[in-house]
Amino acid sequence: MPPRPPPPLPYRPPLPPRPYVMTVIWVANRENPINDSTGVLQISQDGNLVISDGQNSVVWSSNISTYVANSSAQIMDTGNLLLYNSNGGIIWESFLHASDSFVEKMKIFTDLSTKERNIMTSWRSLNNPGPGRFTFGTEPSQIPQAFVWKDGYPYWRSGPWNGQVFNGIPTTKSLYKRELHFVSDHPGSGYFIFTLLNSVLIYDQLNTSGIILEKTWSDKIRDWEVTWTSHKSECDVYGKCGNFGVCYTAGRPMCSCFPGFDPRSDDEWDEGNWTLGCKRRRSLQCGRNITGWGGGGNDGFLKMSRVKLPDNAKWYPMFETECRSECLNNCSCIAYAYYAGVGYMMWDEGLIDVQKFSSDGADLYIRLAESELGKEIFFNIHVALFRVSSMEA
Known part of the structure; x- marks a missing residue:
C-alpha cells in the first residue's frame, strides 16, 4: 500500500512589501518652512530655482545674482539638484549647499581665501529640518582634520588625516567600502570627498545630537543600518x-x-x-x-x-x-x-x-x-x- 501523502500546508498569504524608505538628504527652505501643501518649486523669470507658498511669496531661492535666460533643472542619481544655463553649464547645485548629509561625490570644504564653506548642519529636531546647534566641516591646514562644532565650539575631532585614515578614528570596516580623499587646491583651502566601492550604498548624517552616523544600505532589511558612529563613549x-x-x-x-x-x-x-x-x-x-x-x-x-x-x-x-x-x-x-x-x-x-x-x-x-x-x-x-x-x- 503506497504511503499516505502529507497533509497540505495551511495557506499563508505573502507578506506585504515594506514601505518605501524615504531618505531626506537635502532640504532647501530649512529656515522658512511652508506649513501646508501649497508649496511650489519652479524656475522664475530671472532663471533662479524658487520655492513659493500659497500666496506666491518666495520662501527660498537659489539666489543666482545674474539674469539667466532659459535655465533648466535636473536631479541626478547622486542626489545632486543641478541648475543649468542655456548652454548646459552648471550655474548652481545643491551639493554646494549641504544639509545634514554627506553623500558620494559631495565636497565638504573650506576656502579661507574666498571665505566660502560647505558644511553640514544638523536638523533642529527629528521632525524639524531647521538648522540645529551642530555643524560638521574641515579646517584647512597643513594637517587636515574634520570637526563637529556645537554652537561654534569644537565638540568632536577626527584627529590628523594621513592620506588614508584619521588618527583619532580606529580602523573600521567602511575603509573597504569607500575611498575618502582630502584635496587641497591651494594653501588655505581643502575639501573631503568620497567614492563608493563594490556597489555598497553609504552616506553620513550629522544627527540632532551632534553625532555623525555612517549609514549603509541593507538589502536584507531594505533599510539603512548604522555601521559607524563618531561617539562610542564620553572620550x-x-x-x-x-x-x-x-x-x-x-x-x-x-x-x-x-x-x-x-x-x-x-x-x-x-x-x-x-x-x-x-x-x-x-x-x-x-x-x-x-x-x-x-x-x-x-x-x-x-x-x-x-x-x-x-x-x-x-x-x-x-x-x-x-x-x-x-x-x-x-x-x-x-x-x-x-x-x-x-x-x-x-x-x-x-x-x-x-x-x-x-x-x-x-x-x-x-x-x-x-x-x-x-x-x-x-x-x-x-x-x-x-x-x-x-x-x-
Whole structure:
C-alpha cells in the first residue's frame, strides 16, 4: 500500500512589501518652512530655482545674482539638484549647499581665501529640518582634520588625516567600502570627498545630537543600518579631560593626567569634572644648568603609545631621526610626534583632546623635566617588577 501523502500546508498569504524608505538628504527652505501643501518649486523669470507658498511669496531661492535666460533643472542619481544655463553649464547645485548629509561625490570644504564653506548642519529636531546647534566641516591646514562644532565650539575631532585614515578614528570596516580623499587646491583651502566601492550604498548624517552616523544600505532589511558612529563613549567628546589630560574608555576614572602632571583642581577631579585639566609638576629646564631633586637640568621625553594626537599641532618638514633633537632644541616645544603619512608634528601650547586606544593610534612624546622623567621611569620599572613577581607567585 503506497504511503499516505502529507497533509497540505495551511495557506499563508505573502507578506506585504515594506514601505518605501524615504531618505531626506537635502532640504532647501530649512529656515522658512511652508506649513501646508501649497508649496511650489519652479524656475522664475530671472532663471533662479524658487520655492513659493500659497500666496506666491518666495520662501527660498537659489539666489543666482545674474539674469539667466532659459535655465533648466535636473536631479541626478547622486542626489545632486543641478541648475543649468542655456548652454548646459552648471550655474548652481545643491551639493554646494549641504544639509545634514554627506553623500558620494559631495565636497565638504573650506576656502579661507574666498571665505566660502560647505558644511553640514544638523536638523533642529527629528521632525524639524531647521538648522540645529551642530555643524560638521574641515579646517584647512597643513594637517587636515574634520570637526563637529556645537554652537561654534569644537565638540568632536577626527584627529590628523594621513592620506588614508584619521588618527583619532580606529580602523573600521567602511575603509573597504569607500575611498575618502582630502584635496587641497591651494594653501588655505581643502575639501573631503568620497567614492563608493563594490556597489555598497553609504552616506553620513550629522544627527540632532551632534553625532555623525555612517549609514549603509541593507538589502536584507531594505533599510539603512548604522555601521559607524563618531561617539562610542564620553572620550569622543572634544577636550573631555582638559589640557594635559588623556581619556581612556576602560580607565577608572576615564580621565587621567599626563605623566609628570597633576589635576588643576583635586576637588573637581574627584567629582568627575575634568575639564580644567592638569598642570605640570615641575617646570621644564630647557637646557639650563639647574640642579635639584633628581640631578641635572636637562629635559627628556616620555613616550605615550596608541593615542589620538592632540589638537593644534604644527607641521614642519623633518626626517624622523631629527624630531627629538629638533623639539629638544626648541624651548617652546612641549611634545612631538612622527605620524606616517603626515610627518613631524610639534606642540607649543596645551595638549588637548588626547585619547588612549587599545590598538591603532600614534606615539606621542611628552617633554618632561629630567627629575620628573626619572620618577616616571622608576615608577614604570617598579610596576613592571610588581607584575612579574605577581605572575611568578
